[in-house]
Amino acid sequence: MANIIDGKAISLQIKDEVKAKTARLKEAGIEICLAVIQVGTDPASSVYVGNKKKACEYCGIRSESYELPEETTEDELIGLIERLNSDTAVNGILVQLPLPSHINEDRVIMTIDPSKDVDGFSVNSVGALCIGRKGFRSCTPAGIIELLKRSNIEITGKECVVIGRSNIVGKPMALMMLQENATVTIAHSKTADLKSVAKRADILIVAVGKPKMITSEYVKDGAVVIDVGIHRNENNKLCGDVDYDDVFDKCSYITPVPGGVGPMTIAMLMYNCVVNM
Ligand code: GUN
Numbered sequence: 038m039a040n041i042i043d044g045k046a047i048s049l050q051i052k053d054e055v056k057a058k059t060a061r062l063k064e065a066g067i068e069i070c071l072a073v074i075q076v077g078t079d080p081a082s083s084v085y086v087g088n089k090k091k092a093c094e095y096c097g098i099r100s101e102s103y104e105l106p107e108e109t110t111e112d113e114l115i116g117l118i119e120r121l122n123s124d125t126a127v128n129g130i131l132v133q134l135p136l137p138s139h140i141n142e143d144r145v146i147m148t149i150d151p152s153k154d155v156d157g158f159s160v161n162s163v164g165a166l167c168i169g170r171k172g173f174r175s176c177t178p179a180g181i182i183e184l185l186k187r188s189n190i191e192i193t194g195k196e197c198v199v200i201g202r203s204n205i206v207g208k209p210m211a212l213m214m215l216q217e218n219a220t221v222t223i224a225h226s227k228t229a230d231l232k233s234v235a236k237r238a239d240i241l242i243v244a245v246g247k248p249k250m251i252t253s254e255y256v257k258d259g260a261v262v263i264d265v266g267i268h269r270n271e272n273n274k275l276c277g278d279v280d281y282d283d284v285f286d287k288c289s290y291i292t293p294v295p296g297g298v299g300p301m302t303i304a305m306l307m308y309n310c311v312v313n314m
Contacts, residue, residue: 180301201244
């Protein structure tokens with residue numbers, strides 16, 4: 038039977054640490070401000086952006102909200118980011134993804150001043166991670182490292198398999214586990230015999246984007262299973278990439294959906310807003 042990793046509780050700990058830091062900064066006359074930009078009205082993005090703004094309020098971070106219409110041009114968005122780059126009152130800039138298809142995401146991300154890239158998506162931030170330099174860490178994988186550490190799960194020397202190779206989760210996740218001295222494999226949709234690769238893992242991190250794809254056949258006895266996915270099933274209930282009920286008895290630790298990785302992404306965004314202060 039697995040221990041359930043409580044992402045809600047751990048994310049609250051982190052947000053409370055951030056809140057304590059912003060309170061100390063406020064006493065010294067320093068206010069932290071995050072600019073949050075959303076283009077269009079994608080409902081999932083609106084929920085995420087709303088949760089980010091709520092977290093800012095909880096943590097004592099001022100949020101500046103920019104809700105731009107779907108038809109905003111790339112140049113208009115770039116112009117706003119350039120203005121926020123030079124606004125010394127703004128510490129962090131977050132552009133919610135995905136952007137409408139007429140806007141080049143890469144160009145937008147690369148416009149954000151690296152010193153304000155609290156999402157950790159820029160080439161500077163990812164490059165710094167790759168060579169072990171200080172820099173903003175992408176929030177979801179950084180949150181997973183915190184979940185493991187604060188649950189006292191040893192990483193050094195462990196076999197870690199990351200399933201998924203996105204720029205936001207899979208790749209930075211693998212780099213962070215490598216930095217924590219795990220032996221790391223990145224598996225993906227073209228991996229041959231995914232089941233046997235996944236079964237090597239002491240720590241299995243799943244970011245495939247397919248509801249309940251990972252069953253007990255992919256999991257070694259006693260493995261730690263981290264589920265990054267979030268979907269609505271046929272009954273409108275939330276579920277992850279992992280078939281939770283099927284793997285539960287096989288693993289030593291597991292993250293639930295909801296209440297596992299999800300809340301950590303926002304907590305680490307808050308952390309990134311104050312990390313250099
Ligand atoms: N879209 C999905 N996840 C994220 C995230 O962590 N940051 C931003 N900016 N957009 C996202």
